[in-house]
Amino acid sequence: MGVGNTILSIQGLKVHFDTIDGTSRVLDDVELSVREAEVVGLVGETGCGKSVTAKTILGSLPMPPGKILEGKILFLKDNLLELSREERHQVMSRKMSYIPQDPMTSLNPVFTVGEQMGDMIRWQGRRRIGPLDFLRLRRRRDNSIAKAVELLDRVDIPASKEIIRRYPVELSGGMRQRVLIAMALIGYPSLLIADEPTTALDVTIQKGILELIEEKVKEEKLSVLYITHNLGVARRLCHRIYVMYAGTIAETAKTKDLLDNPRHPYTSNLISSIPKLTGDEFRGIDGRIPDYIDPPAGCRFHPRCPRVMEICKQERPELAKVGEDRLLACHLFSTGGGS
């Protein structure tokens, strides 16, 4: 697989969130990395912290109630957490991009596609635009629209010249998602963070979007951090998968290794919870995600773990390397070493 350079590396990330009821420890020692031209999946139940991770990387987590306690987010040689807002904005707005979850609410309804894309193309990356630029808004004698049309073609939108002049309300969900992907590709970013982009779409449309992403990864050496709760999608798209539980990384491996040979009990449960058409008994996972304000001692999964041991209740398992590109945080295997 793409043994390219590491583009993104998260190390030891701890994030707290202040709420009325107490301090919620949403992320506890998260480790994650993404390489060039690689699709990395971040998989887990709703509420496990995947979105929070994405928001922390993007810097869109509201910081007064949120607090980053420790950790590093290394992106293309910079530790994002140590940069000033200005520097961070510079780096991120051009090199990192984002595909949101709900295409129906992610485009401004009162402006045409062309207008929104045009403005983004013209001014992406600038913190502010000057008053002269405002006047230029009216003149439109640059080639932003042409570039926008080109972008729409790149995401396989038919009749792109027409779509430019349309308002979001006139487009279907799948179409809007393609527009959002086109917008995300402005400026040729190195990393794309996709936050469950197909959850809100029909299965048939999903397929198209997934194919589109795959295509872009190959053609443009794009890296993607794909967040989802759907293992099936992750299996299809991702080279490597991180399994996240309750704000921690439970396990990570190359997709095939993970699915053929899961080691963490949570991973096994996730896999067997995928309803199969063979008619086997459907086994969900007992229990619910823990309370982040007062999480269980030791391993956060221990109350639900079918193979829990004494040590699990007291000591938190460290994320240890148990194979090539493979990390695991579980007491079951760390004593025996990787095998």
Add this chain to the structure above:
Amino acid sequence: MSLVTKRDVSKDLIQRLPATLELVVAAMAIAVLAGIPLGVLSALHKDRTIDQLSRIFAFAGVSLPRFWIGIMFQIAFAYSLGLLPITGRITGDPPAHITGLYLLDSLLTRDFPAFMDSFKHILLPSITLSLSPLAQITRLIRASMIEQLRKDYTVVSRIIGMPENLNIYKYMLKNAFTATLTVIGLLFGWMIGNAFVVEQVFSWPGMARYGVNSVLRNDFNAVVGVTLVIGVGYVLINFIVDLLYGYLDPRIRLKK
């Protein structure tokens, strides 16, 4: 048709309509031109000094009795400081009659002394009339902008790299403004109602004052006339507002 002046009511009305129109339009202009920036600033600096001040101002604005604050203004600016005239629309000769709107006419005929004169005269009454709508517009824009800040599309744009001030002043504001538009229509109606009081205080020779005097003199025909004009005008304004709304918000236009 008038019972008192024995003249045709419609003639009386037409003579006085421009005065009221000028007053209401001026007041609305002040309310909108001052209210929008104030609302935006309050939203962006939520809960900080500017916001607190504008909130206090907003409360005061809606609670002040127009006639009273008008009188207070007269006392402060006209009587004590002698800066502005007390009543009436113009002291010297009015400009040549094109539309009946003194400000406009004097500009069109380049009659600058008349312009300054009318301007000084209209200042206090229009500010008095504009206070409550200003407060309401500020509050509404503030609330709409705060809502916009939370919208998905705002957050997404920002993440992908939209410059912040473009995001605020073009994208969010347009959305916020459309919400305010319907209220502006209602405010016109409110203003027409309160013009009655303001015209009385400042002896503004407008239709509203005529209406009040007619009521006081039991001149029913005149009252009916005034009410009709106001009713029609109000309906017209709301109609225009609806059109504008459709123009600005494509969702209305395109959803069949």
Add this chain to the structure above:
Amino acid sequence: MEKAFKRKQKGNLARAFYRFKKNPLSLIGLGIILMMASMAIFAPFIALYPEDAGGAVHFKKMFQPPSWKHPFGTDEVGRDAFSRVIFGSRISLMLGVVVLSVAVLIGVPLGLFAGYFGGKVETIIMRITDIFLAIPPLVLALAVTAVLERNLQNSMFAIAFTWWPWYARLVYGETLSKKEEDFVEVSESLGASRLYIIFREILPNMTSPLLVKITLDMGYAILVGAALGFLGLGAQPPTAEWGTLVSLGRIHLPKMWWLSTFSGLAIFITVLGFNLLGDGLRDFFDVEVE
């Protein structure tokens, strides 16, 4: 797991009170209203010269500026302005209460019926409401006072006449959204009488927006009442009504500035009180009202 759940029930009520207390403005509003209310109730005891509220004349004491004996000065016939303002609170507050009561008593049931029964009832009621809503309130009130004799009662009637449609509309909207909810279906299937459903089930669920609106409207009704008084269409002299006082004082500007100033100030503070309280209630209930 249960720990978390119990903690979340830290009491929604407690949290709401906490929010209300956090808002000093609404407490100020409440304070103002209480002060005005006691002023109105205990007027004869607070006013220095109670007889001046009516028609007493003391020509020797005409036009005295504010002093210790007469905190707000005296008017053109020597009456103590302070006492007159205090008694004026009675009229204005009473006006507010009466107008709102009438408006609510007419508007709320109409809105409920329109919303619940639908069909012809709905159309008729809402059409009438729409017509009223199309005309700005002050204008309508003016038009009504034009045809009636000019006194306090008629002005109250005129204002109430223009006010009820707003309540009908608010209640109508709320009813429409509530009537589809489960608890209504349950009652209907249990065979409860329709009146019962309307008044005992649907209505209690809209107390929050109603309460907020009523509070705010008290202020606005008083404002309109004072405006009518100012124009000479409400209470007639020698009754001491705030609006009338301002208008009477106006003739003697600028020398006798105290006559208009304090009565108008009273209006302002009272309306401000209602606005502050209403706004605080709105936050408290977390409700969106016009």
